[in-house]
Amino acid sequence: MKKWILSLLLVLVTGSALAGCYGGGADDSSKGDKVEKGNIKQEIVVNASSEPPAIDPAKATDTTSGWVLDHIFxxxxxxxxxxxxxxxxxxxxxxxxxxxxxxxxxxxxxxxxxxxxxxxxxxxxxxxxxxxxxxxxxxxxxxxxxxxxxxxxxxxxxxxxxxxxxxxxxxxxxxxxxxxxxxxxxxxxxxxxxxxxxxxxxxxxxxADANTYISNGPFKMTEWKHESNVVIEKNNEYYDKDVVKLDKVTFKIVNEATTYYQMFKTGELDLISTLPSDVLATEKDNEDYREEPYYGTYMYMFNVKKEPFTNAKVRKAFAMSIDRKALTENVTLGGETPAYAMVPEGAETPEGDFRKVGGDYFEENATEAKKLLAEGMAEEGWSKLPEVTLLYNTAENHKKIAEAVQEMIDQNLGVKLKLSNQEWGTYLETTKQGNFQMARMGWIGIFVDPVVNLDYYLGDSPNNRTGWVNKEYDSIIAKSKVEQDVNKRYELLHQAEKILMTDMPFMPVNFYKYNYLTNPDFENIAYYVNRYPQFKWAEKTK
The missing domain is CATH 3.90.76.10 (Dipeptide-binding Protein; Domain 1)
Known part of the structure; x- marks a missing residue:
């Protein structure tokens, strides 16, 4: 294992996730002419990593689409x-x-x-x-x-x-x-x-087309070249337009980490959120670098309607067989923390942080994992485990994590995973249809509260693609949403998470932390704990 870790090309883990997500002063011209500070163009170019599947408030479920929506509505x-x-x-x-x-x-x-x-x-x-x-x-x-x-x-x-x-x-x-x-x-x-x-x-x-798009936010969409870029420009009809300094924001769509890292270094991009691990140590000392907490969980979903994950012991065996500490310290390298539950750190309750109060629900143990796998196979009457394919959306960082997990499960369980990847939009549709056994997913809380994380696995939630339904879990979550006693409310949420982690329709991997490289010429970019950066107040100063 140590030899494999040392030889692995390491990449920071970030990328598209679902969410359960941003010279010149103000433009004082009614015609919308660009105003510059001296000869400084008030424009920023950032990397969105993947094509937004749906820039429609009713249909968007992912952080990339949400990033654009949060600027134009x-x-x-x-x-x-x-x-x-x-x-x-x-x-x-x-x-x-x-x-x-x-x-x-x-x-x-x-x-x-x-x-x-x-x-x-x-x-x-x-x-x-x-x-x-x-x-x-x-x-x-x-x-x-x-x-x-x-x-x-x-x-x-x-x-x-x-x-x-x-x-x-x-x-x-x-x-x-x-x-x-x-x-x-x-x-x-x-x-x-x-x-x-x-x-x-x-x-x-x-x-689907910038030419027919109307919105009400600080920016408006003016161009959408699918699989290439989305362009938004200052909306002069916005009531608070005087605080908006940027005339233009371009979201480039480049999913190869080494490519957009080089684009940042050559000045083609002003902000990126994924770094190749071989440059991460060096970049941490630069003024361009910043590390931000991100309220979400990186995980692998199990389809409980497809073998072998119809068996709870098999699911738990897989979850117990990977070394999360090795992943965060040697593969992701971005300050992420190992996850042994669904709700991340950061949600404060009267008794303290929800995660610290709830603690971990399992621990890694290869010996116990092998035992559970054998018991699960015996319960199902399998002399050989059905072939398993791990599906992930196309991105260099997800590939590296999947390869590491593949190696760990092979070494610790003797199970040889197949790997498969799809472009983000196709991937979302595939998982929505339940055409997978085990698949990567990330879930970011729309605000910092345990209920938005636990909502993901409600039986009737369209985001719950595992096929897992537990009526007791659903009932407890429902009670928590009308409970007016704060302490009782969090107690109910702890009960719900315990049920979830007992059945384990997914295996948590890590709690997110996001790392950015940002052109220091820009000021007043807002870095949110559960959304991508907001550019409403951003300004290029030199």
Whole structure:
């Protein structure tokens, strides 16, 4: 094992994940002419690593699509530089005495990028579009806090009974099933962004082409060359345009780490988030380098409906057979920490950090893993383990981790994994259809709370691609969402995680940490704990 580790070409682990995610002063020209600070172009070029599968608020589930959406749209709430929720398209909100009804008043100057008014009706339409079963939104469950939302989405209720109502053009009323202390944070998720009703209804493909795209955020999409780049430019119809210094942001799509690292070094890219490991030690001493916590979990899902992962002991055997410490210290190298549960570090509770309170649910033990594998095979009547293929999305870092896991499982279990990879969009569709045995996945919390991590494995969550359904787990999560006693709420979430980690429909690998190289000529880029960097306030100074 040591010899193999030393000979392995090592790469930092980052890459596309799902989320369960950003000279010149302000442009003071009504015509949108570019303003420069001296002769400094206010433009930044960053690497997005993969093609965004869906730049549509109702359909996006991944961090890459979310990165673009977070720049070109804005919800009732948005985030400040520190990532805290603040009012966005809404200028005021009132809450009923029982905490279940919110009345939002929209800003008078909330405009679409075509200059038309953003209305409460656009929000009502957008949210009900997410819930419409025909839309097929994988994030519709995030709206289940709203009265009648779950029933409508599951075909058991009517759209008119959903508790979202545009009282008039400026007033939106939202009725919840129960008070929700993190409702403001929830509303910063792109799933709650508005869409222009007349546009969406007139063009089914409005979100696939920059020429037909209309949004309401600090930037607007002006170009989308599929598999090449996405370009967004300053939106002069945005009410807070004076804080936006950049005229243009280009998201390049380059998934080879060595390639985009060289592009950064030659000045073709201003920001990247994955480094080849052979340069990481050197780069850590440079002013370009920064390391940021990232509230998410890197894991391998098991399809519990496909052999051999129909057996819980086999699943646990695989989870116990890899050396996470060796992976984080010798393969990923980005400051990640080994994961022995679903919820990462960073979620504070009255008793302390949720992860530290809950502790680890298993430990690595090759001897015990072999024993469990043998027991599982005997239970199924297998004299030989069915062939296993590990699927991952195409990226150099995922390949290196998969190769390391392949070697560890071979050495510790005597099981020879096959490896297979697919482009991100194809990969998402493949896993959605359940056409895999074991597959890589990452899940980033939309805000820092254990419930958003545990929601991933709800039985009716479209993001749960494992086929695993546990009614007790679902029931406990549901109770936690209406529990008003904070201590009891976290106690319920610990109970749910214990059930999840007992059945183990997945094997956690590590808790994320993101590493960036950023051109030091740029200031005021906001690095969020659960989203990619935000460029709303960024400025090139030299």
């Amino acid at each position: 804005e919800g009732l709430y948005t985030r400040d530089k520190d990532g805290k929720p603040v009012l966005g398209a809404a200028k005021d909100v009132k809450t009923s005495d029982d905490g279940k009804t919110y009345t939002f008043t929209l800003r008078d100057d909330a405009k679409w990028s075509d200059g038309s008014q953003v209305t409460a009706g656009d929000f009502e339409y957008a949210w009900k579009r997410v819930l419409n079963p025909e839309t097929g939104s994988a994030f519709s469950f995030y709206l289940y806090y709203i009265k009648g939302a779950e029933e409508y989405n599951k075909g058991k209720g009517k759209v008119e009974n959903v508790g979202v109502t545009a009282v008039d053009d400026k007033t939106l009323e939202v009725e919840l099933n129960a008070p929700l202390g993190y409702f403001d944070s929830l509303l910063t998720l792109w799933t709650f962004y508005p869409v222009q009703q007349k546009l969406v209804e007139s063009n089914d493909n409005w979100a």
